[in-house]
Amino acid sequence: MEFLDASLPYIMPIVYAILMISVFMGLCSYSVLAERKVSSWIQGRVGPNRTRLPLIGHLPIVGNLMTGLGLFQPVADGLKFLFKEEIVPGHVNKGYYYLAPVVALAPALTTMVVLPFGRYVDAEGIIQPLVLANVDLGMLIILGISSLGVYGVVLAGWSSNSKYPFLGGVRASAQMISYELAMGLALLPVFMWSASPGYYNEAGIFVEGSRYGMSLFGVVQSQQAAWTILWQPLSALLFLVALFAETNRLPFDMAESETDLVGGFHTEYGCFKFGLFFVAEYAHIIMGSGIFVLLFLGGWNFLPWMADPWGTGILGSVLSVAWFMAKVFFMIFFFIWMRWTLPRFRYDQVMSLGWKVLLPLAVANLVFNTIIIALYDTLTR
Amino acid sequence: MAKTKVLERKPLSFAEKTFLPQIVTGLKTTFSSMLQKGVTLQYPEERPTIPDNYRGVPTLVKDPNGREKCVSCQLCEFVCPPKAIRITPGAIDAEAEPERAHVEKAPQEFDINMLRCIYCGLCQEVCPEEAIFLQDIFSLSGYSREEMINNKQKLYELGGTLPDKHFKWDKKKAAEATGNAH
Ligand code: SF4
Ligand code: SF4
Numbered sequence: 001m002e003f004l005d006a007s008l009p010y011i012m013p014i015v016y017a018i019l020m021i022s023v024f025m026g027l028c029s030y031s032v033l034a035e036r037k038v039s040s041w042i043q044g045r046v047g048p049n050r051t052r053l054p055l056i057g058h059l060p061i062v063g064n065l066m067t068g069l070g071l072f073q074p075v076a077d078g079l080k081f082l083f084k085e086e087i088v089p090g091h092v093n094k095g096y097y098y099l100a101p102v103v104a105l106a107p108a109l110t111t112m113v114v115l116p117f118g119r120y121v122d123a124e125g126i127i128q129p130l131v132l133a134n135v136d137l138g139m140l141i142i143l144g145i146s147s148l149g150v151y152g153v154v155l156a157g158w159s160s161n162s163k164y165p166f167l168g169g170v171r172a173s174a175q176m177i178s179y180e181l182a183m184g185l186a187l188l189p190v191f192m193w194s195a196s197p198g199y200y201n202e203a204g205i206f207v208e209g210s211r212y213g214m215s216l217f218g219v220v221q222s223q224q225a226a227w228t229i230l231w232q233p234l235s236a237l238l239f240l241v242a243l244f245a246e247t248n249r250l251p252f253d254m255a256e257s258e259t260d261l262v263g264g265f266h267t268e269y270g271c272f273k274f275g276l277f278f279v280a281e282y283a284h285i286i287m288g289s290g291i292f293v294l295l296f297l298g299g300w301n302f303l304p305w306m307a308d309p310w311g312t313g314i315l316g317s318v319l320s321v322a323w324f325m326a327k328v329f330f331m332i333f334f335f336i337w338m339r340w341t342l343p344r345f346r347y348d349q350v351m352s353l354g355w356k357v358l359l360p361l362a363v364a365n366l367v368f369n370t371i372i373i374a375l376y377d378t379l380t381r
Numbered sequence: 382m383a384k385t386k387v388l389e390r391k392p393l394s395f396a397e398k399t400f401l402p403q404i405v406t407g408l409k410t411t412f413s414s415m416l417q418k419g420v421t422l423q424y425p426e427e428r429p430t431i432p433d434n435y436r437g438v439p440t441l442v443k444d445p446n447g448r449e450k451c452v453s454c455q456l457c458e459f460v461c462p463p464k465a466i467r468i469t470p471g472a473i474d475a476e477a478e479p480e481r482a483h484v485e486k487a488p489q490e491f492d493i494n495m496l497r498c499i500y501c502g503l504c505q506e507v508c509p510e511e512a513i514f515l516q517d518i519f520s521l522s523g524y525s526r527e528e529m530i531n532n533k534q535k536l537y538e539l540g541g542t543l544p545d546k547h548f549k550w551d552k553k554k555a556a557e558a559t560g561n562a563h
Contacts, residue, residue, distance in 0.1 A: 041415045046423070341407040 024112055029074035031282040035336050042340045048073040081275035089268050096159035101276035104152025107145045108283035114138030115290050116217045118300055118321035121312040129217035138216045150176040153255055153265045160268035168264030172255035178354035183242035185362035186235045189369035190295050194222035220299030227298035234365050236296045247284040251342040252350055289331030300324040431517035436502045438518040439493055440540030450512035453488035457504035457513055465497035484550050491533040
């Protein structure tokens with residue numbers, strides 16, 4: 001018993017982590033389903049609606065409904081990827097070829113460690129984030145690690161040892177570099193505002209800086225009144241565009257672009273390794289949606305100017321998580337919606353948009369916000 | 382000569398250069414199409430309506446009295462471009478069917494090899510008895526080559542009865558009886 005008590009602090013994080021990974025992977029597979037369903041609805045089709053699991057699929061009404069919505073499809077997809085014949089082309093560089101899908105997926109799964117997804121009220125009545133690791137500057141970790149995902153793409157392109165994947169890999173790396181800059185710069189004003197100019201503590205004394213430091217939790221808490229997107233629309237727009245580019249989604253999916261690169265970086269991949277790339281793409285989308293919701297859409301805050309109607313108990317925490325997830329789902333839907341609306345940009349257009357438009361705009365936005373904050377600080381004190 | 386009108390291409394406005402209004406319009410379009418009903422036909426359960434005169438699988442039909450119409454003249458066999466039809470002519474048993482004995486001939490075997498048939502419809506066109514029709518069956522499959530050869534029984538099963546009102550052979554018989562054979 002004593003041993004159990006002593007080891008609990010070590011075991012619980014592992015349990016939480018495994019729980020979160022399973023939920024996250026589940027979300028990934030269901031985003032794939034969402035993509036298939038939404039695209040089919042947009043195109044006037046029906047989408048996957050035949051897969052039926054035994055027993056649960058044969059429940060009177062629910063079974064038919066679930067089958068019609070394709071809810072069993074991810075299982076079939078996963079099994080298909082698992083049991084397909086595994087073909088490794090003879091001309092690939094084996095070691096890196098096997099490594100690439102892992103390198104693509106791991107960063108996306110790592111970043112979720114610092115992603116707060118809800119809040120709870122602790123014993124002292126202080127609001128705390130629900131997150132695996134509540135680190136200051138979690139955003140920096142996310143930016144740093146998530147862009148490592150591009151190594152997976154580049155490795156895949158290079159180790160495939162054939163033209164199209166290589167082109168895809170090269171494009172991906174160039175695109176990542178171009179948009180990473182604009183992305184980081186678009187974020188800075190948000191953190192500057194959320195961490196400044198200060199707050200009055202319980203004793204009524206003005207303290208400089210933010211109560212929560214620069215953590216993502218602090219950003220959400222600073223949006224209790226107005227969501228960032230309402231008064232920082234330019235930052236939001238820049239970040240969103242950069243996000244689309246970073247996640248390799250249409251209209252910027254240069255690395256894949258089926259029309260000119262066959263399949264892009266994963267042309268030579270099949271079965272489960274391809275599945276990993278696929279999951280990685282959606283993991284990036286979910287992470288991106290989560291970050292956008294945290295930074296610009298007020299996280300788990302209910303509505304602008306109506307922050308926290310959730311209670312203090314467990315139910316309140318669950319509600320906050322649910323509301324956060326609802327927003328994330330909307331963003332995922334938005335990603336998909338966008339994909340089936342816009343055509344793909346040409347490669348040079350992507351580059352010139354990144355360097356000639358987004359980057360200068362982001363810099364201007366940053367300078368403008370800095371000046372405003374400086375003025376505000378000097379004038380109000 | 383028709384006058385060509387050269388349309389002036391207006392320079393893009395600032396809003397258009399940012400793409401944003403266009404993207405919003407596009408999003409609206411796709412969203413509204415998402416709310417519309419799909420156009421998919423759930424195939425095996427739902428079948429498309431086949432127009433009349435569709436050239437599907439060739440079949441043999443019976444007349445409204447349920448009698449075999451084909452007289453095994455073999456014109457269809459002769460005309461069939463890919464030689465898909467094979468007929469073994471036979472005689473009508475006068476004992477068994479005295480009513481129809483004057484028709485004299487009927488096919489003993491009638492095979493259409495659906496692996497050869499090109500659905501050209503020439504057999505239907507050439508048949509003097511209107512006994513062979515290409516009807517609305519459009520999906521035909523089988524596990525073996527033998528299965529894809531429609532024999533006489535299968536052909537009549539697929540064909541059924543067509544409601545034509547000629548009754549050619551009945552009239553012929555009546556004319557013979559009244560002494561006006563032609
Ligand atoms: S189907 Fe018509 S054309 Fe063919 S043998 Fe019979 S009567 Fe003659
Ligand atoms: S449709 Fe054409 S190919 Fe087919 S059996 Fe008739 S004549 Fe022959």
